[in-house]
Amino acid sequence: MPTRARDSSGQLILLDNALDTDQARPLLPNAPGCLALVTSRVELIGLVAAEGANTLSLGLFSPEHSRELLTRRLGVAKVGAEPRAVDDIVSRCAGLPLALAIVAARAHTRPAFPLGTLISGLHGATDDDGDDDRADGGRGDGLDAFDGGDASTNMRIVFSWSYRALSPDAARLFRLRGLLPTPEICTTAAASLAGIPVRHARRLLTELARANMATERSPGRYGWHDLLQAYAEELTRQHDSEAERHEALHRLLDHYLHSAHLGDRLLDLYHRVPLTPAPPRPGVVLERITDRAQSEAWFAREHRTLLAAIRHAARLGFDRHAWQLAGACWGFLSQEGRSDDQVAMHHIALEAAARLNDPAAQAHAHVGLAQALIRLGQDETSESHLREALDLFGGLRDHVGQALCLIYRSVLKDRRGQYGEGLDLSVLALQFYQAAGDRAGEGRALNNIGWFHAQRGAYEEALRRCQEALAIHRELNDLPGESATLDSLGHIHHLLGQYEEAISYYRRSLAWRQRGKRALGARTLRRLGEAQLAAGRLDEGRAALRHALDLVVELAPGDADALRARIDGLTDPEEPSV
Incomplete structure (x- = not known):
């Protein structure tokens, strides 16, 4: 029973540590001028609804x-x-x-x-x-x-007071939540973890939140602090069998893997080698992701949880989940320039793939790691991973994987000014994409070919190849590919001295890249700034370069020094260098 106290004037009644609304209601005063103060470890919604009570939640200390x-x-x-x-x-x-x-x-x-x-x-x-x-x-x-x-x-004892008041199903969900050390979980993930319908999971999460065994941090997302996480981990080992824990974690990892795979398919069409995960376990509920915006929003909410899931999967022997999750997150991480997270995920994936002795898994992990290392300016290490991946994909006769490795190797050639070698690699990549029937990859390779022709001064051929690429991207409604090719066309017109045309192409490219693919958007901003300087739009050009530097420092630090030096070198406003 709650403790009841009254001050000497009889105007204040304290009901301390009420178990629930039913326990507190009979003790409420009905005399005029009396005030009741009720403390409880649970939310007393009934008192608010029926008695008009006011609530004051005492949150955690900052x-x-x-x-x-x-x-x-x-x-x-x-x-x-x-x-x-x-x-x-x-x-x-x-x-x-x-x-x-x-x-x-x-x-x-x-x-x-x-x-x-x-x-x-x-x-x-x-x-x-x-x-x-x-x-x-x-x-x-x-x-x-x-x-x-x-x-x-x-x-433990204090937590147990709240835990023992839970319904059996809510107690089970609380325990199973201790299987994956992440700061929060969404309703569909909780349903998958417990193997129950979403509606039931929602009710149980609400029960946990009312018992202060969880916090609804945003609609449909529930968090636990570290001490509750530790308590849940202890309880699930005490009360749930090893087989039940294994199945629950398998369902949760399936939820994240298949939801990520679904979302990844709606992002950049040529930033991946296709993955085919095994079917999800019975009881797994997938996130509803039907378009690019939903995919980007889901990854933005979940990417920290996904990184934790990959680490935990590898730690507990779910190696296939580990490397495939890294592959499914690749498109988003690359698009957003989260290179450090991409490196961390793909290092784990590479170790998991080695334990599996799976050449396909190793190839995927090598190329995903290489792409992130290029962003971070670690060219030699990236080249080594690309060669490993190329050999592995070759042994598997995976033409798309080979083409992707060649595309990234051409990026390194471009960075070193080796444009002839970059062109040869891009032509070979085009042949692999065509052999695989991969139209999105074909468009990307054509764009690269156009780029290298421009770097070598063959502007007519460069324009022709980029226009071919643009037609493919528009045919596929491939907005990232279209944006990349518009950037290349802007660059070609810039080299031709057609600065206003270049500015127009760059702005059309940025119209999409400012909503997504921020890392490559930084490069387009830089080129826009150079075109504006060359056209005499000095203030606009400097502003674009400074904006580009802010993004590069955040997303692709390997390119920051050169851009910073360029900005520092703009000392003569009347003679901007092109």
């Missing part, structure tokens, strides 16, 4: 408030002496006042101990990079560091 609590308990000198340990404590206590108080109490009773040792139990077997080397992916001692010695200061 990092600043967490540090303030530690400073008040331990003193400025103690907290100031170990700033990194304090940051770690603040992060791992997840803004929970009780967790912070327990750590502070332990520090107070063990003044000689470094602060960093006080929460070592939560680290378990996790290495410095955040990866867990245990075969089961667990967190070692879990919540042991947050045991204050009695029921009211033991995080």
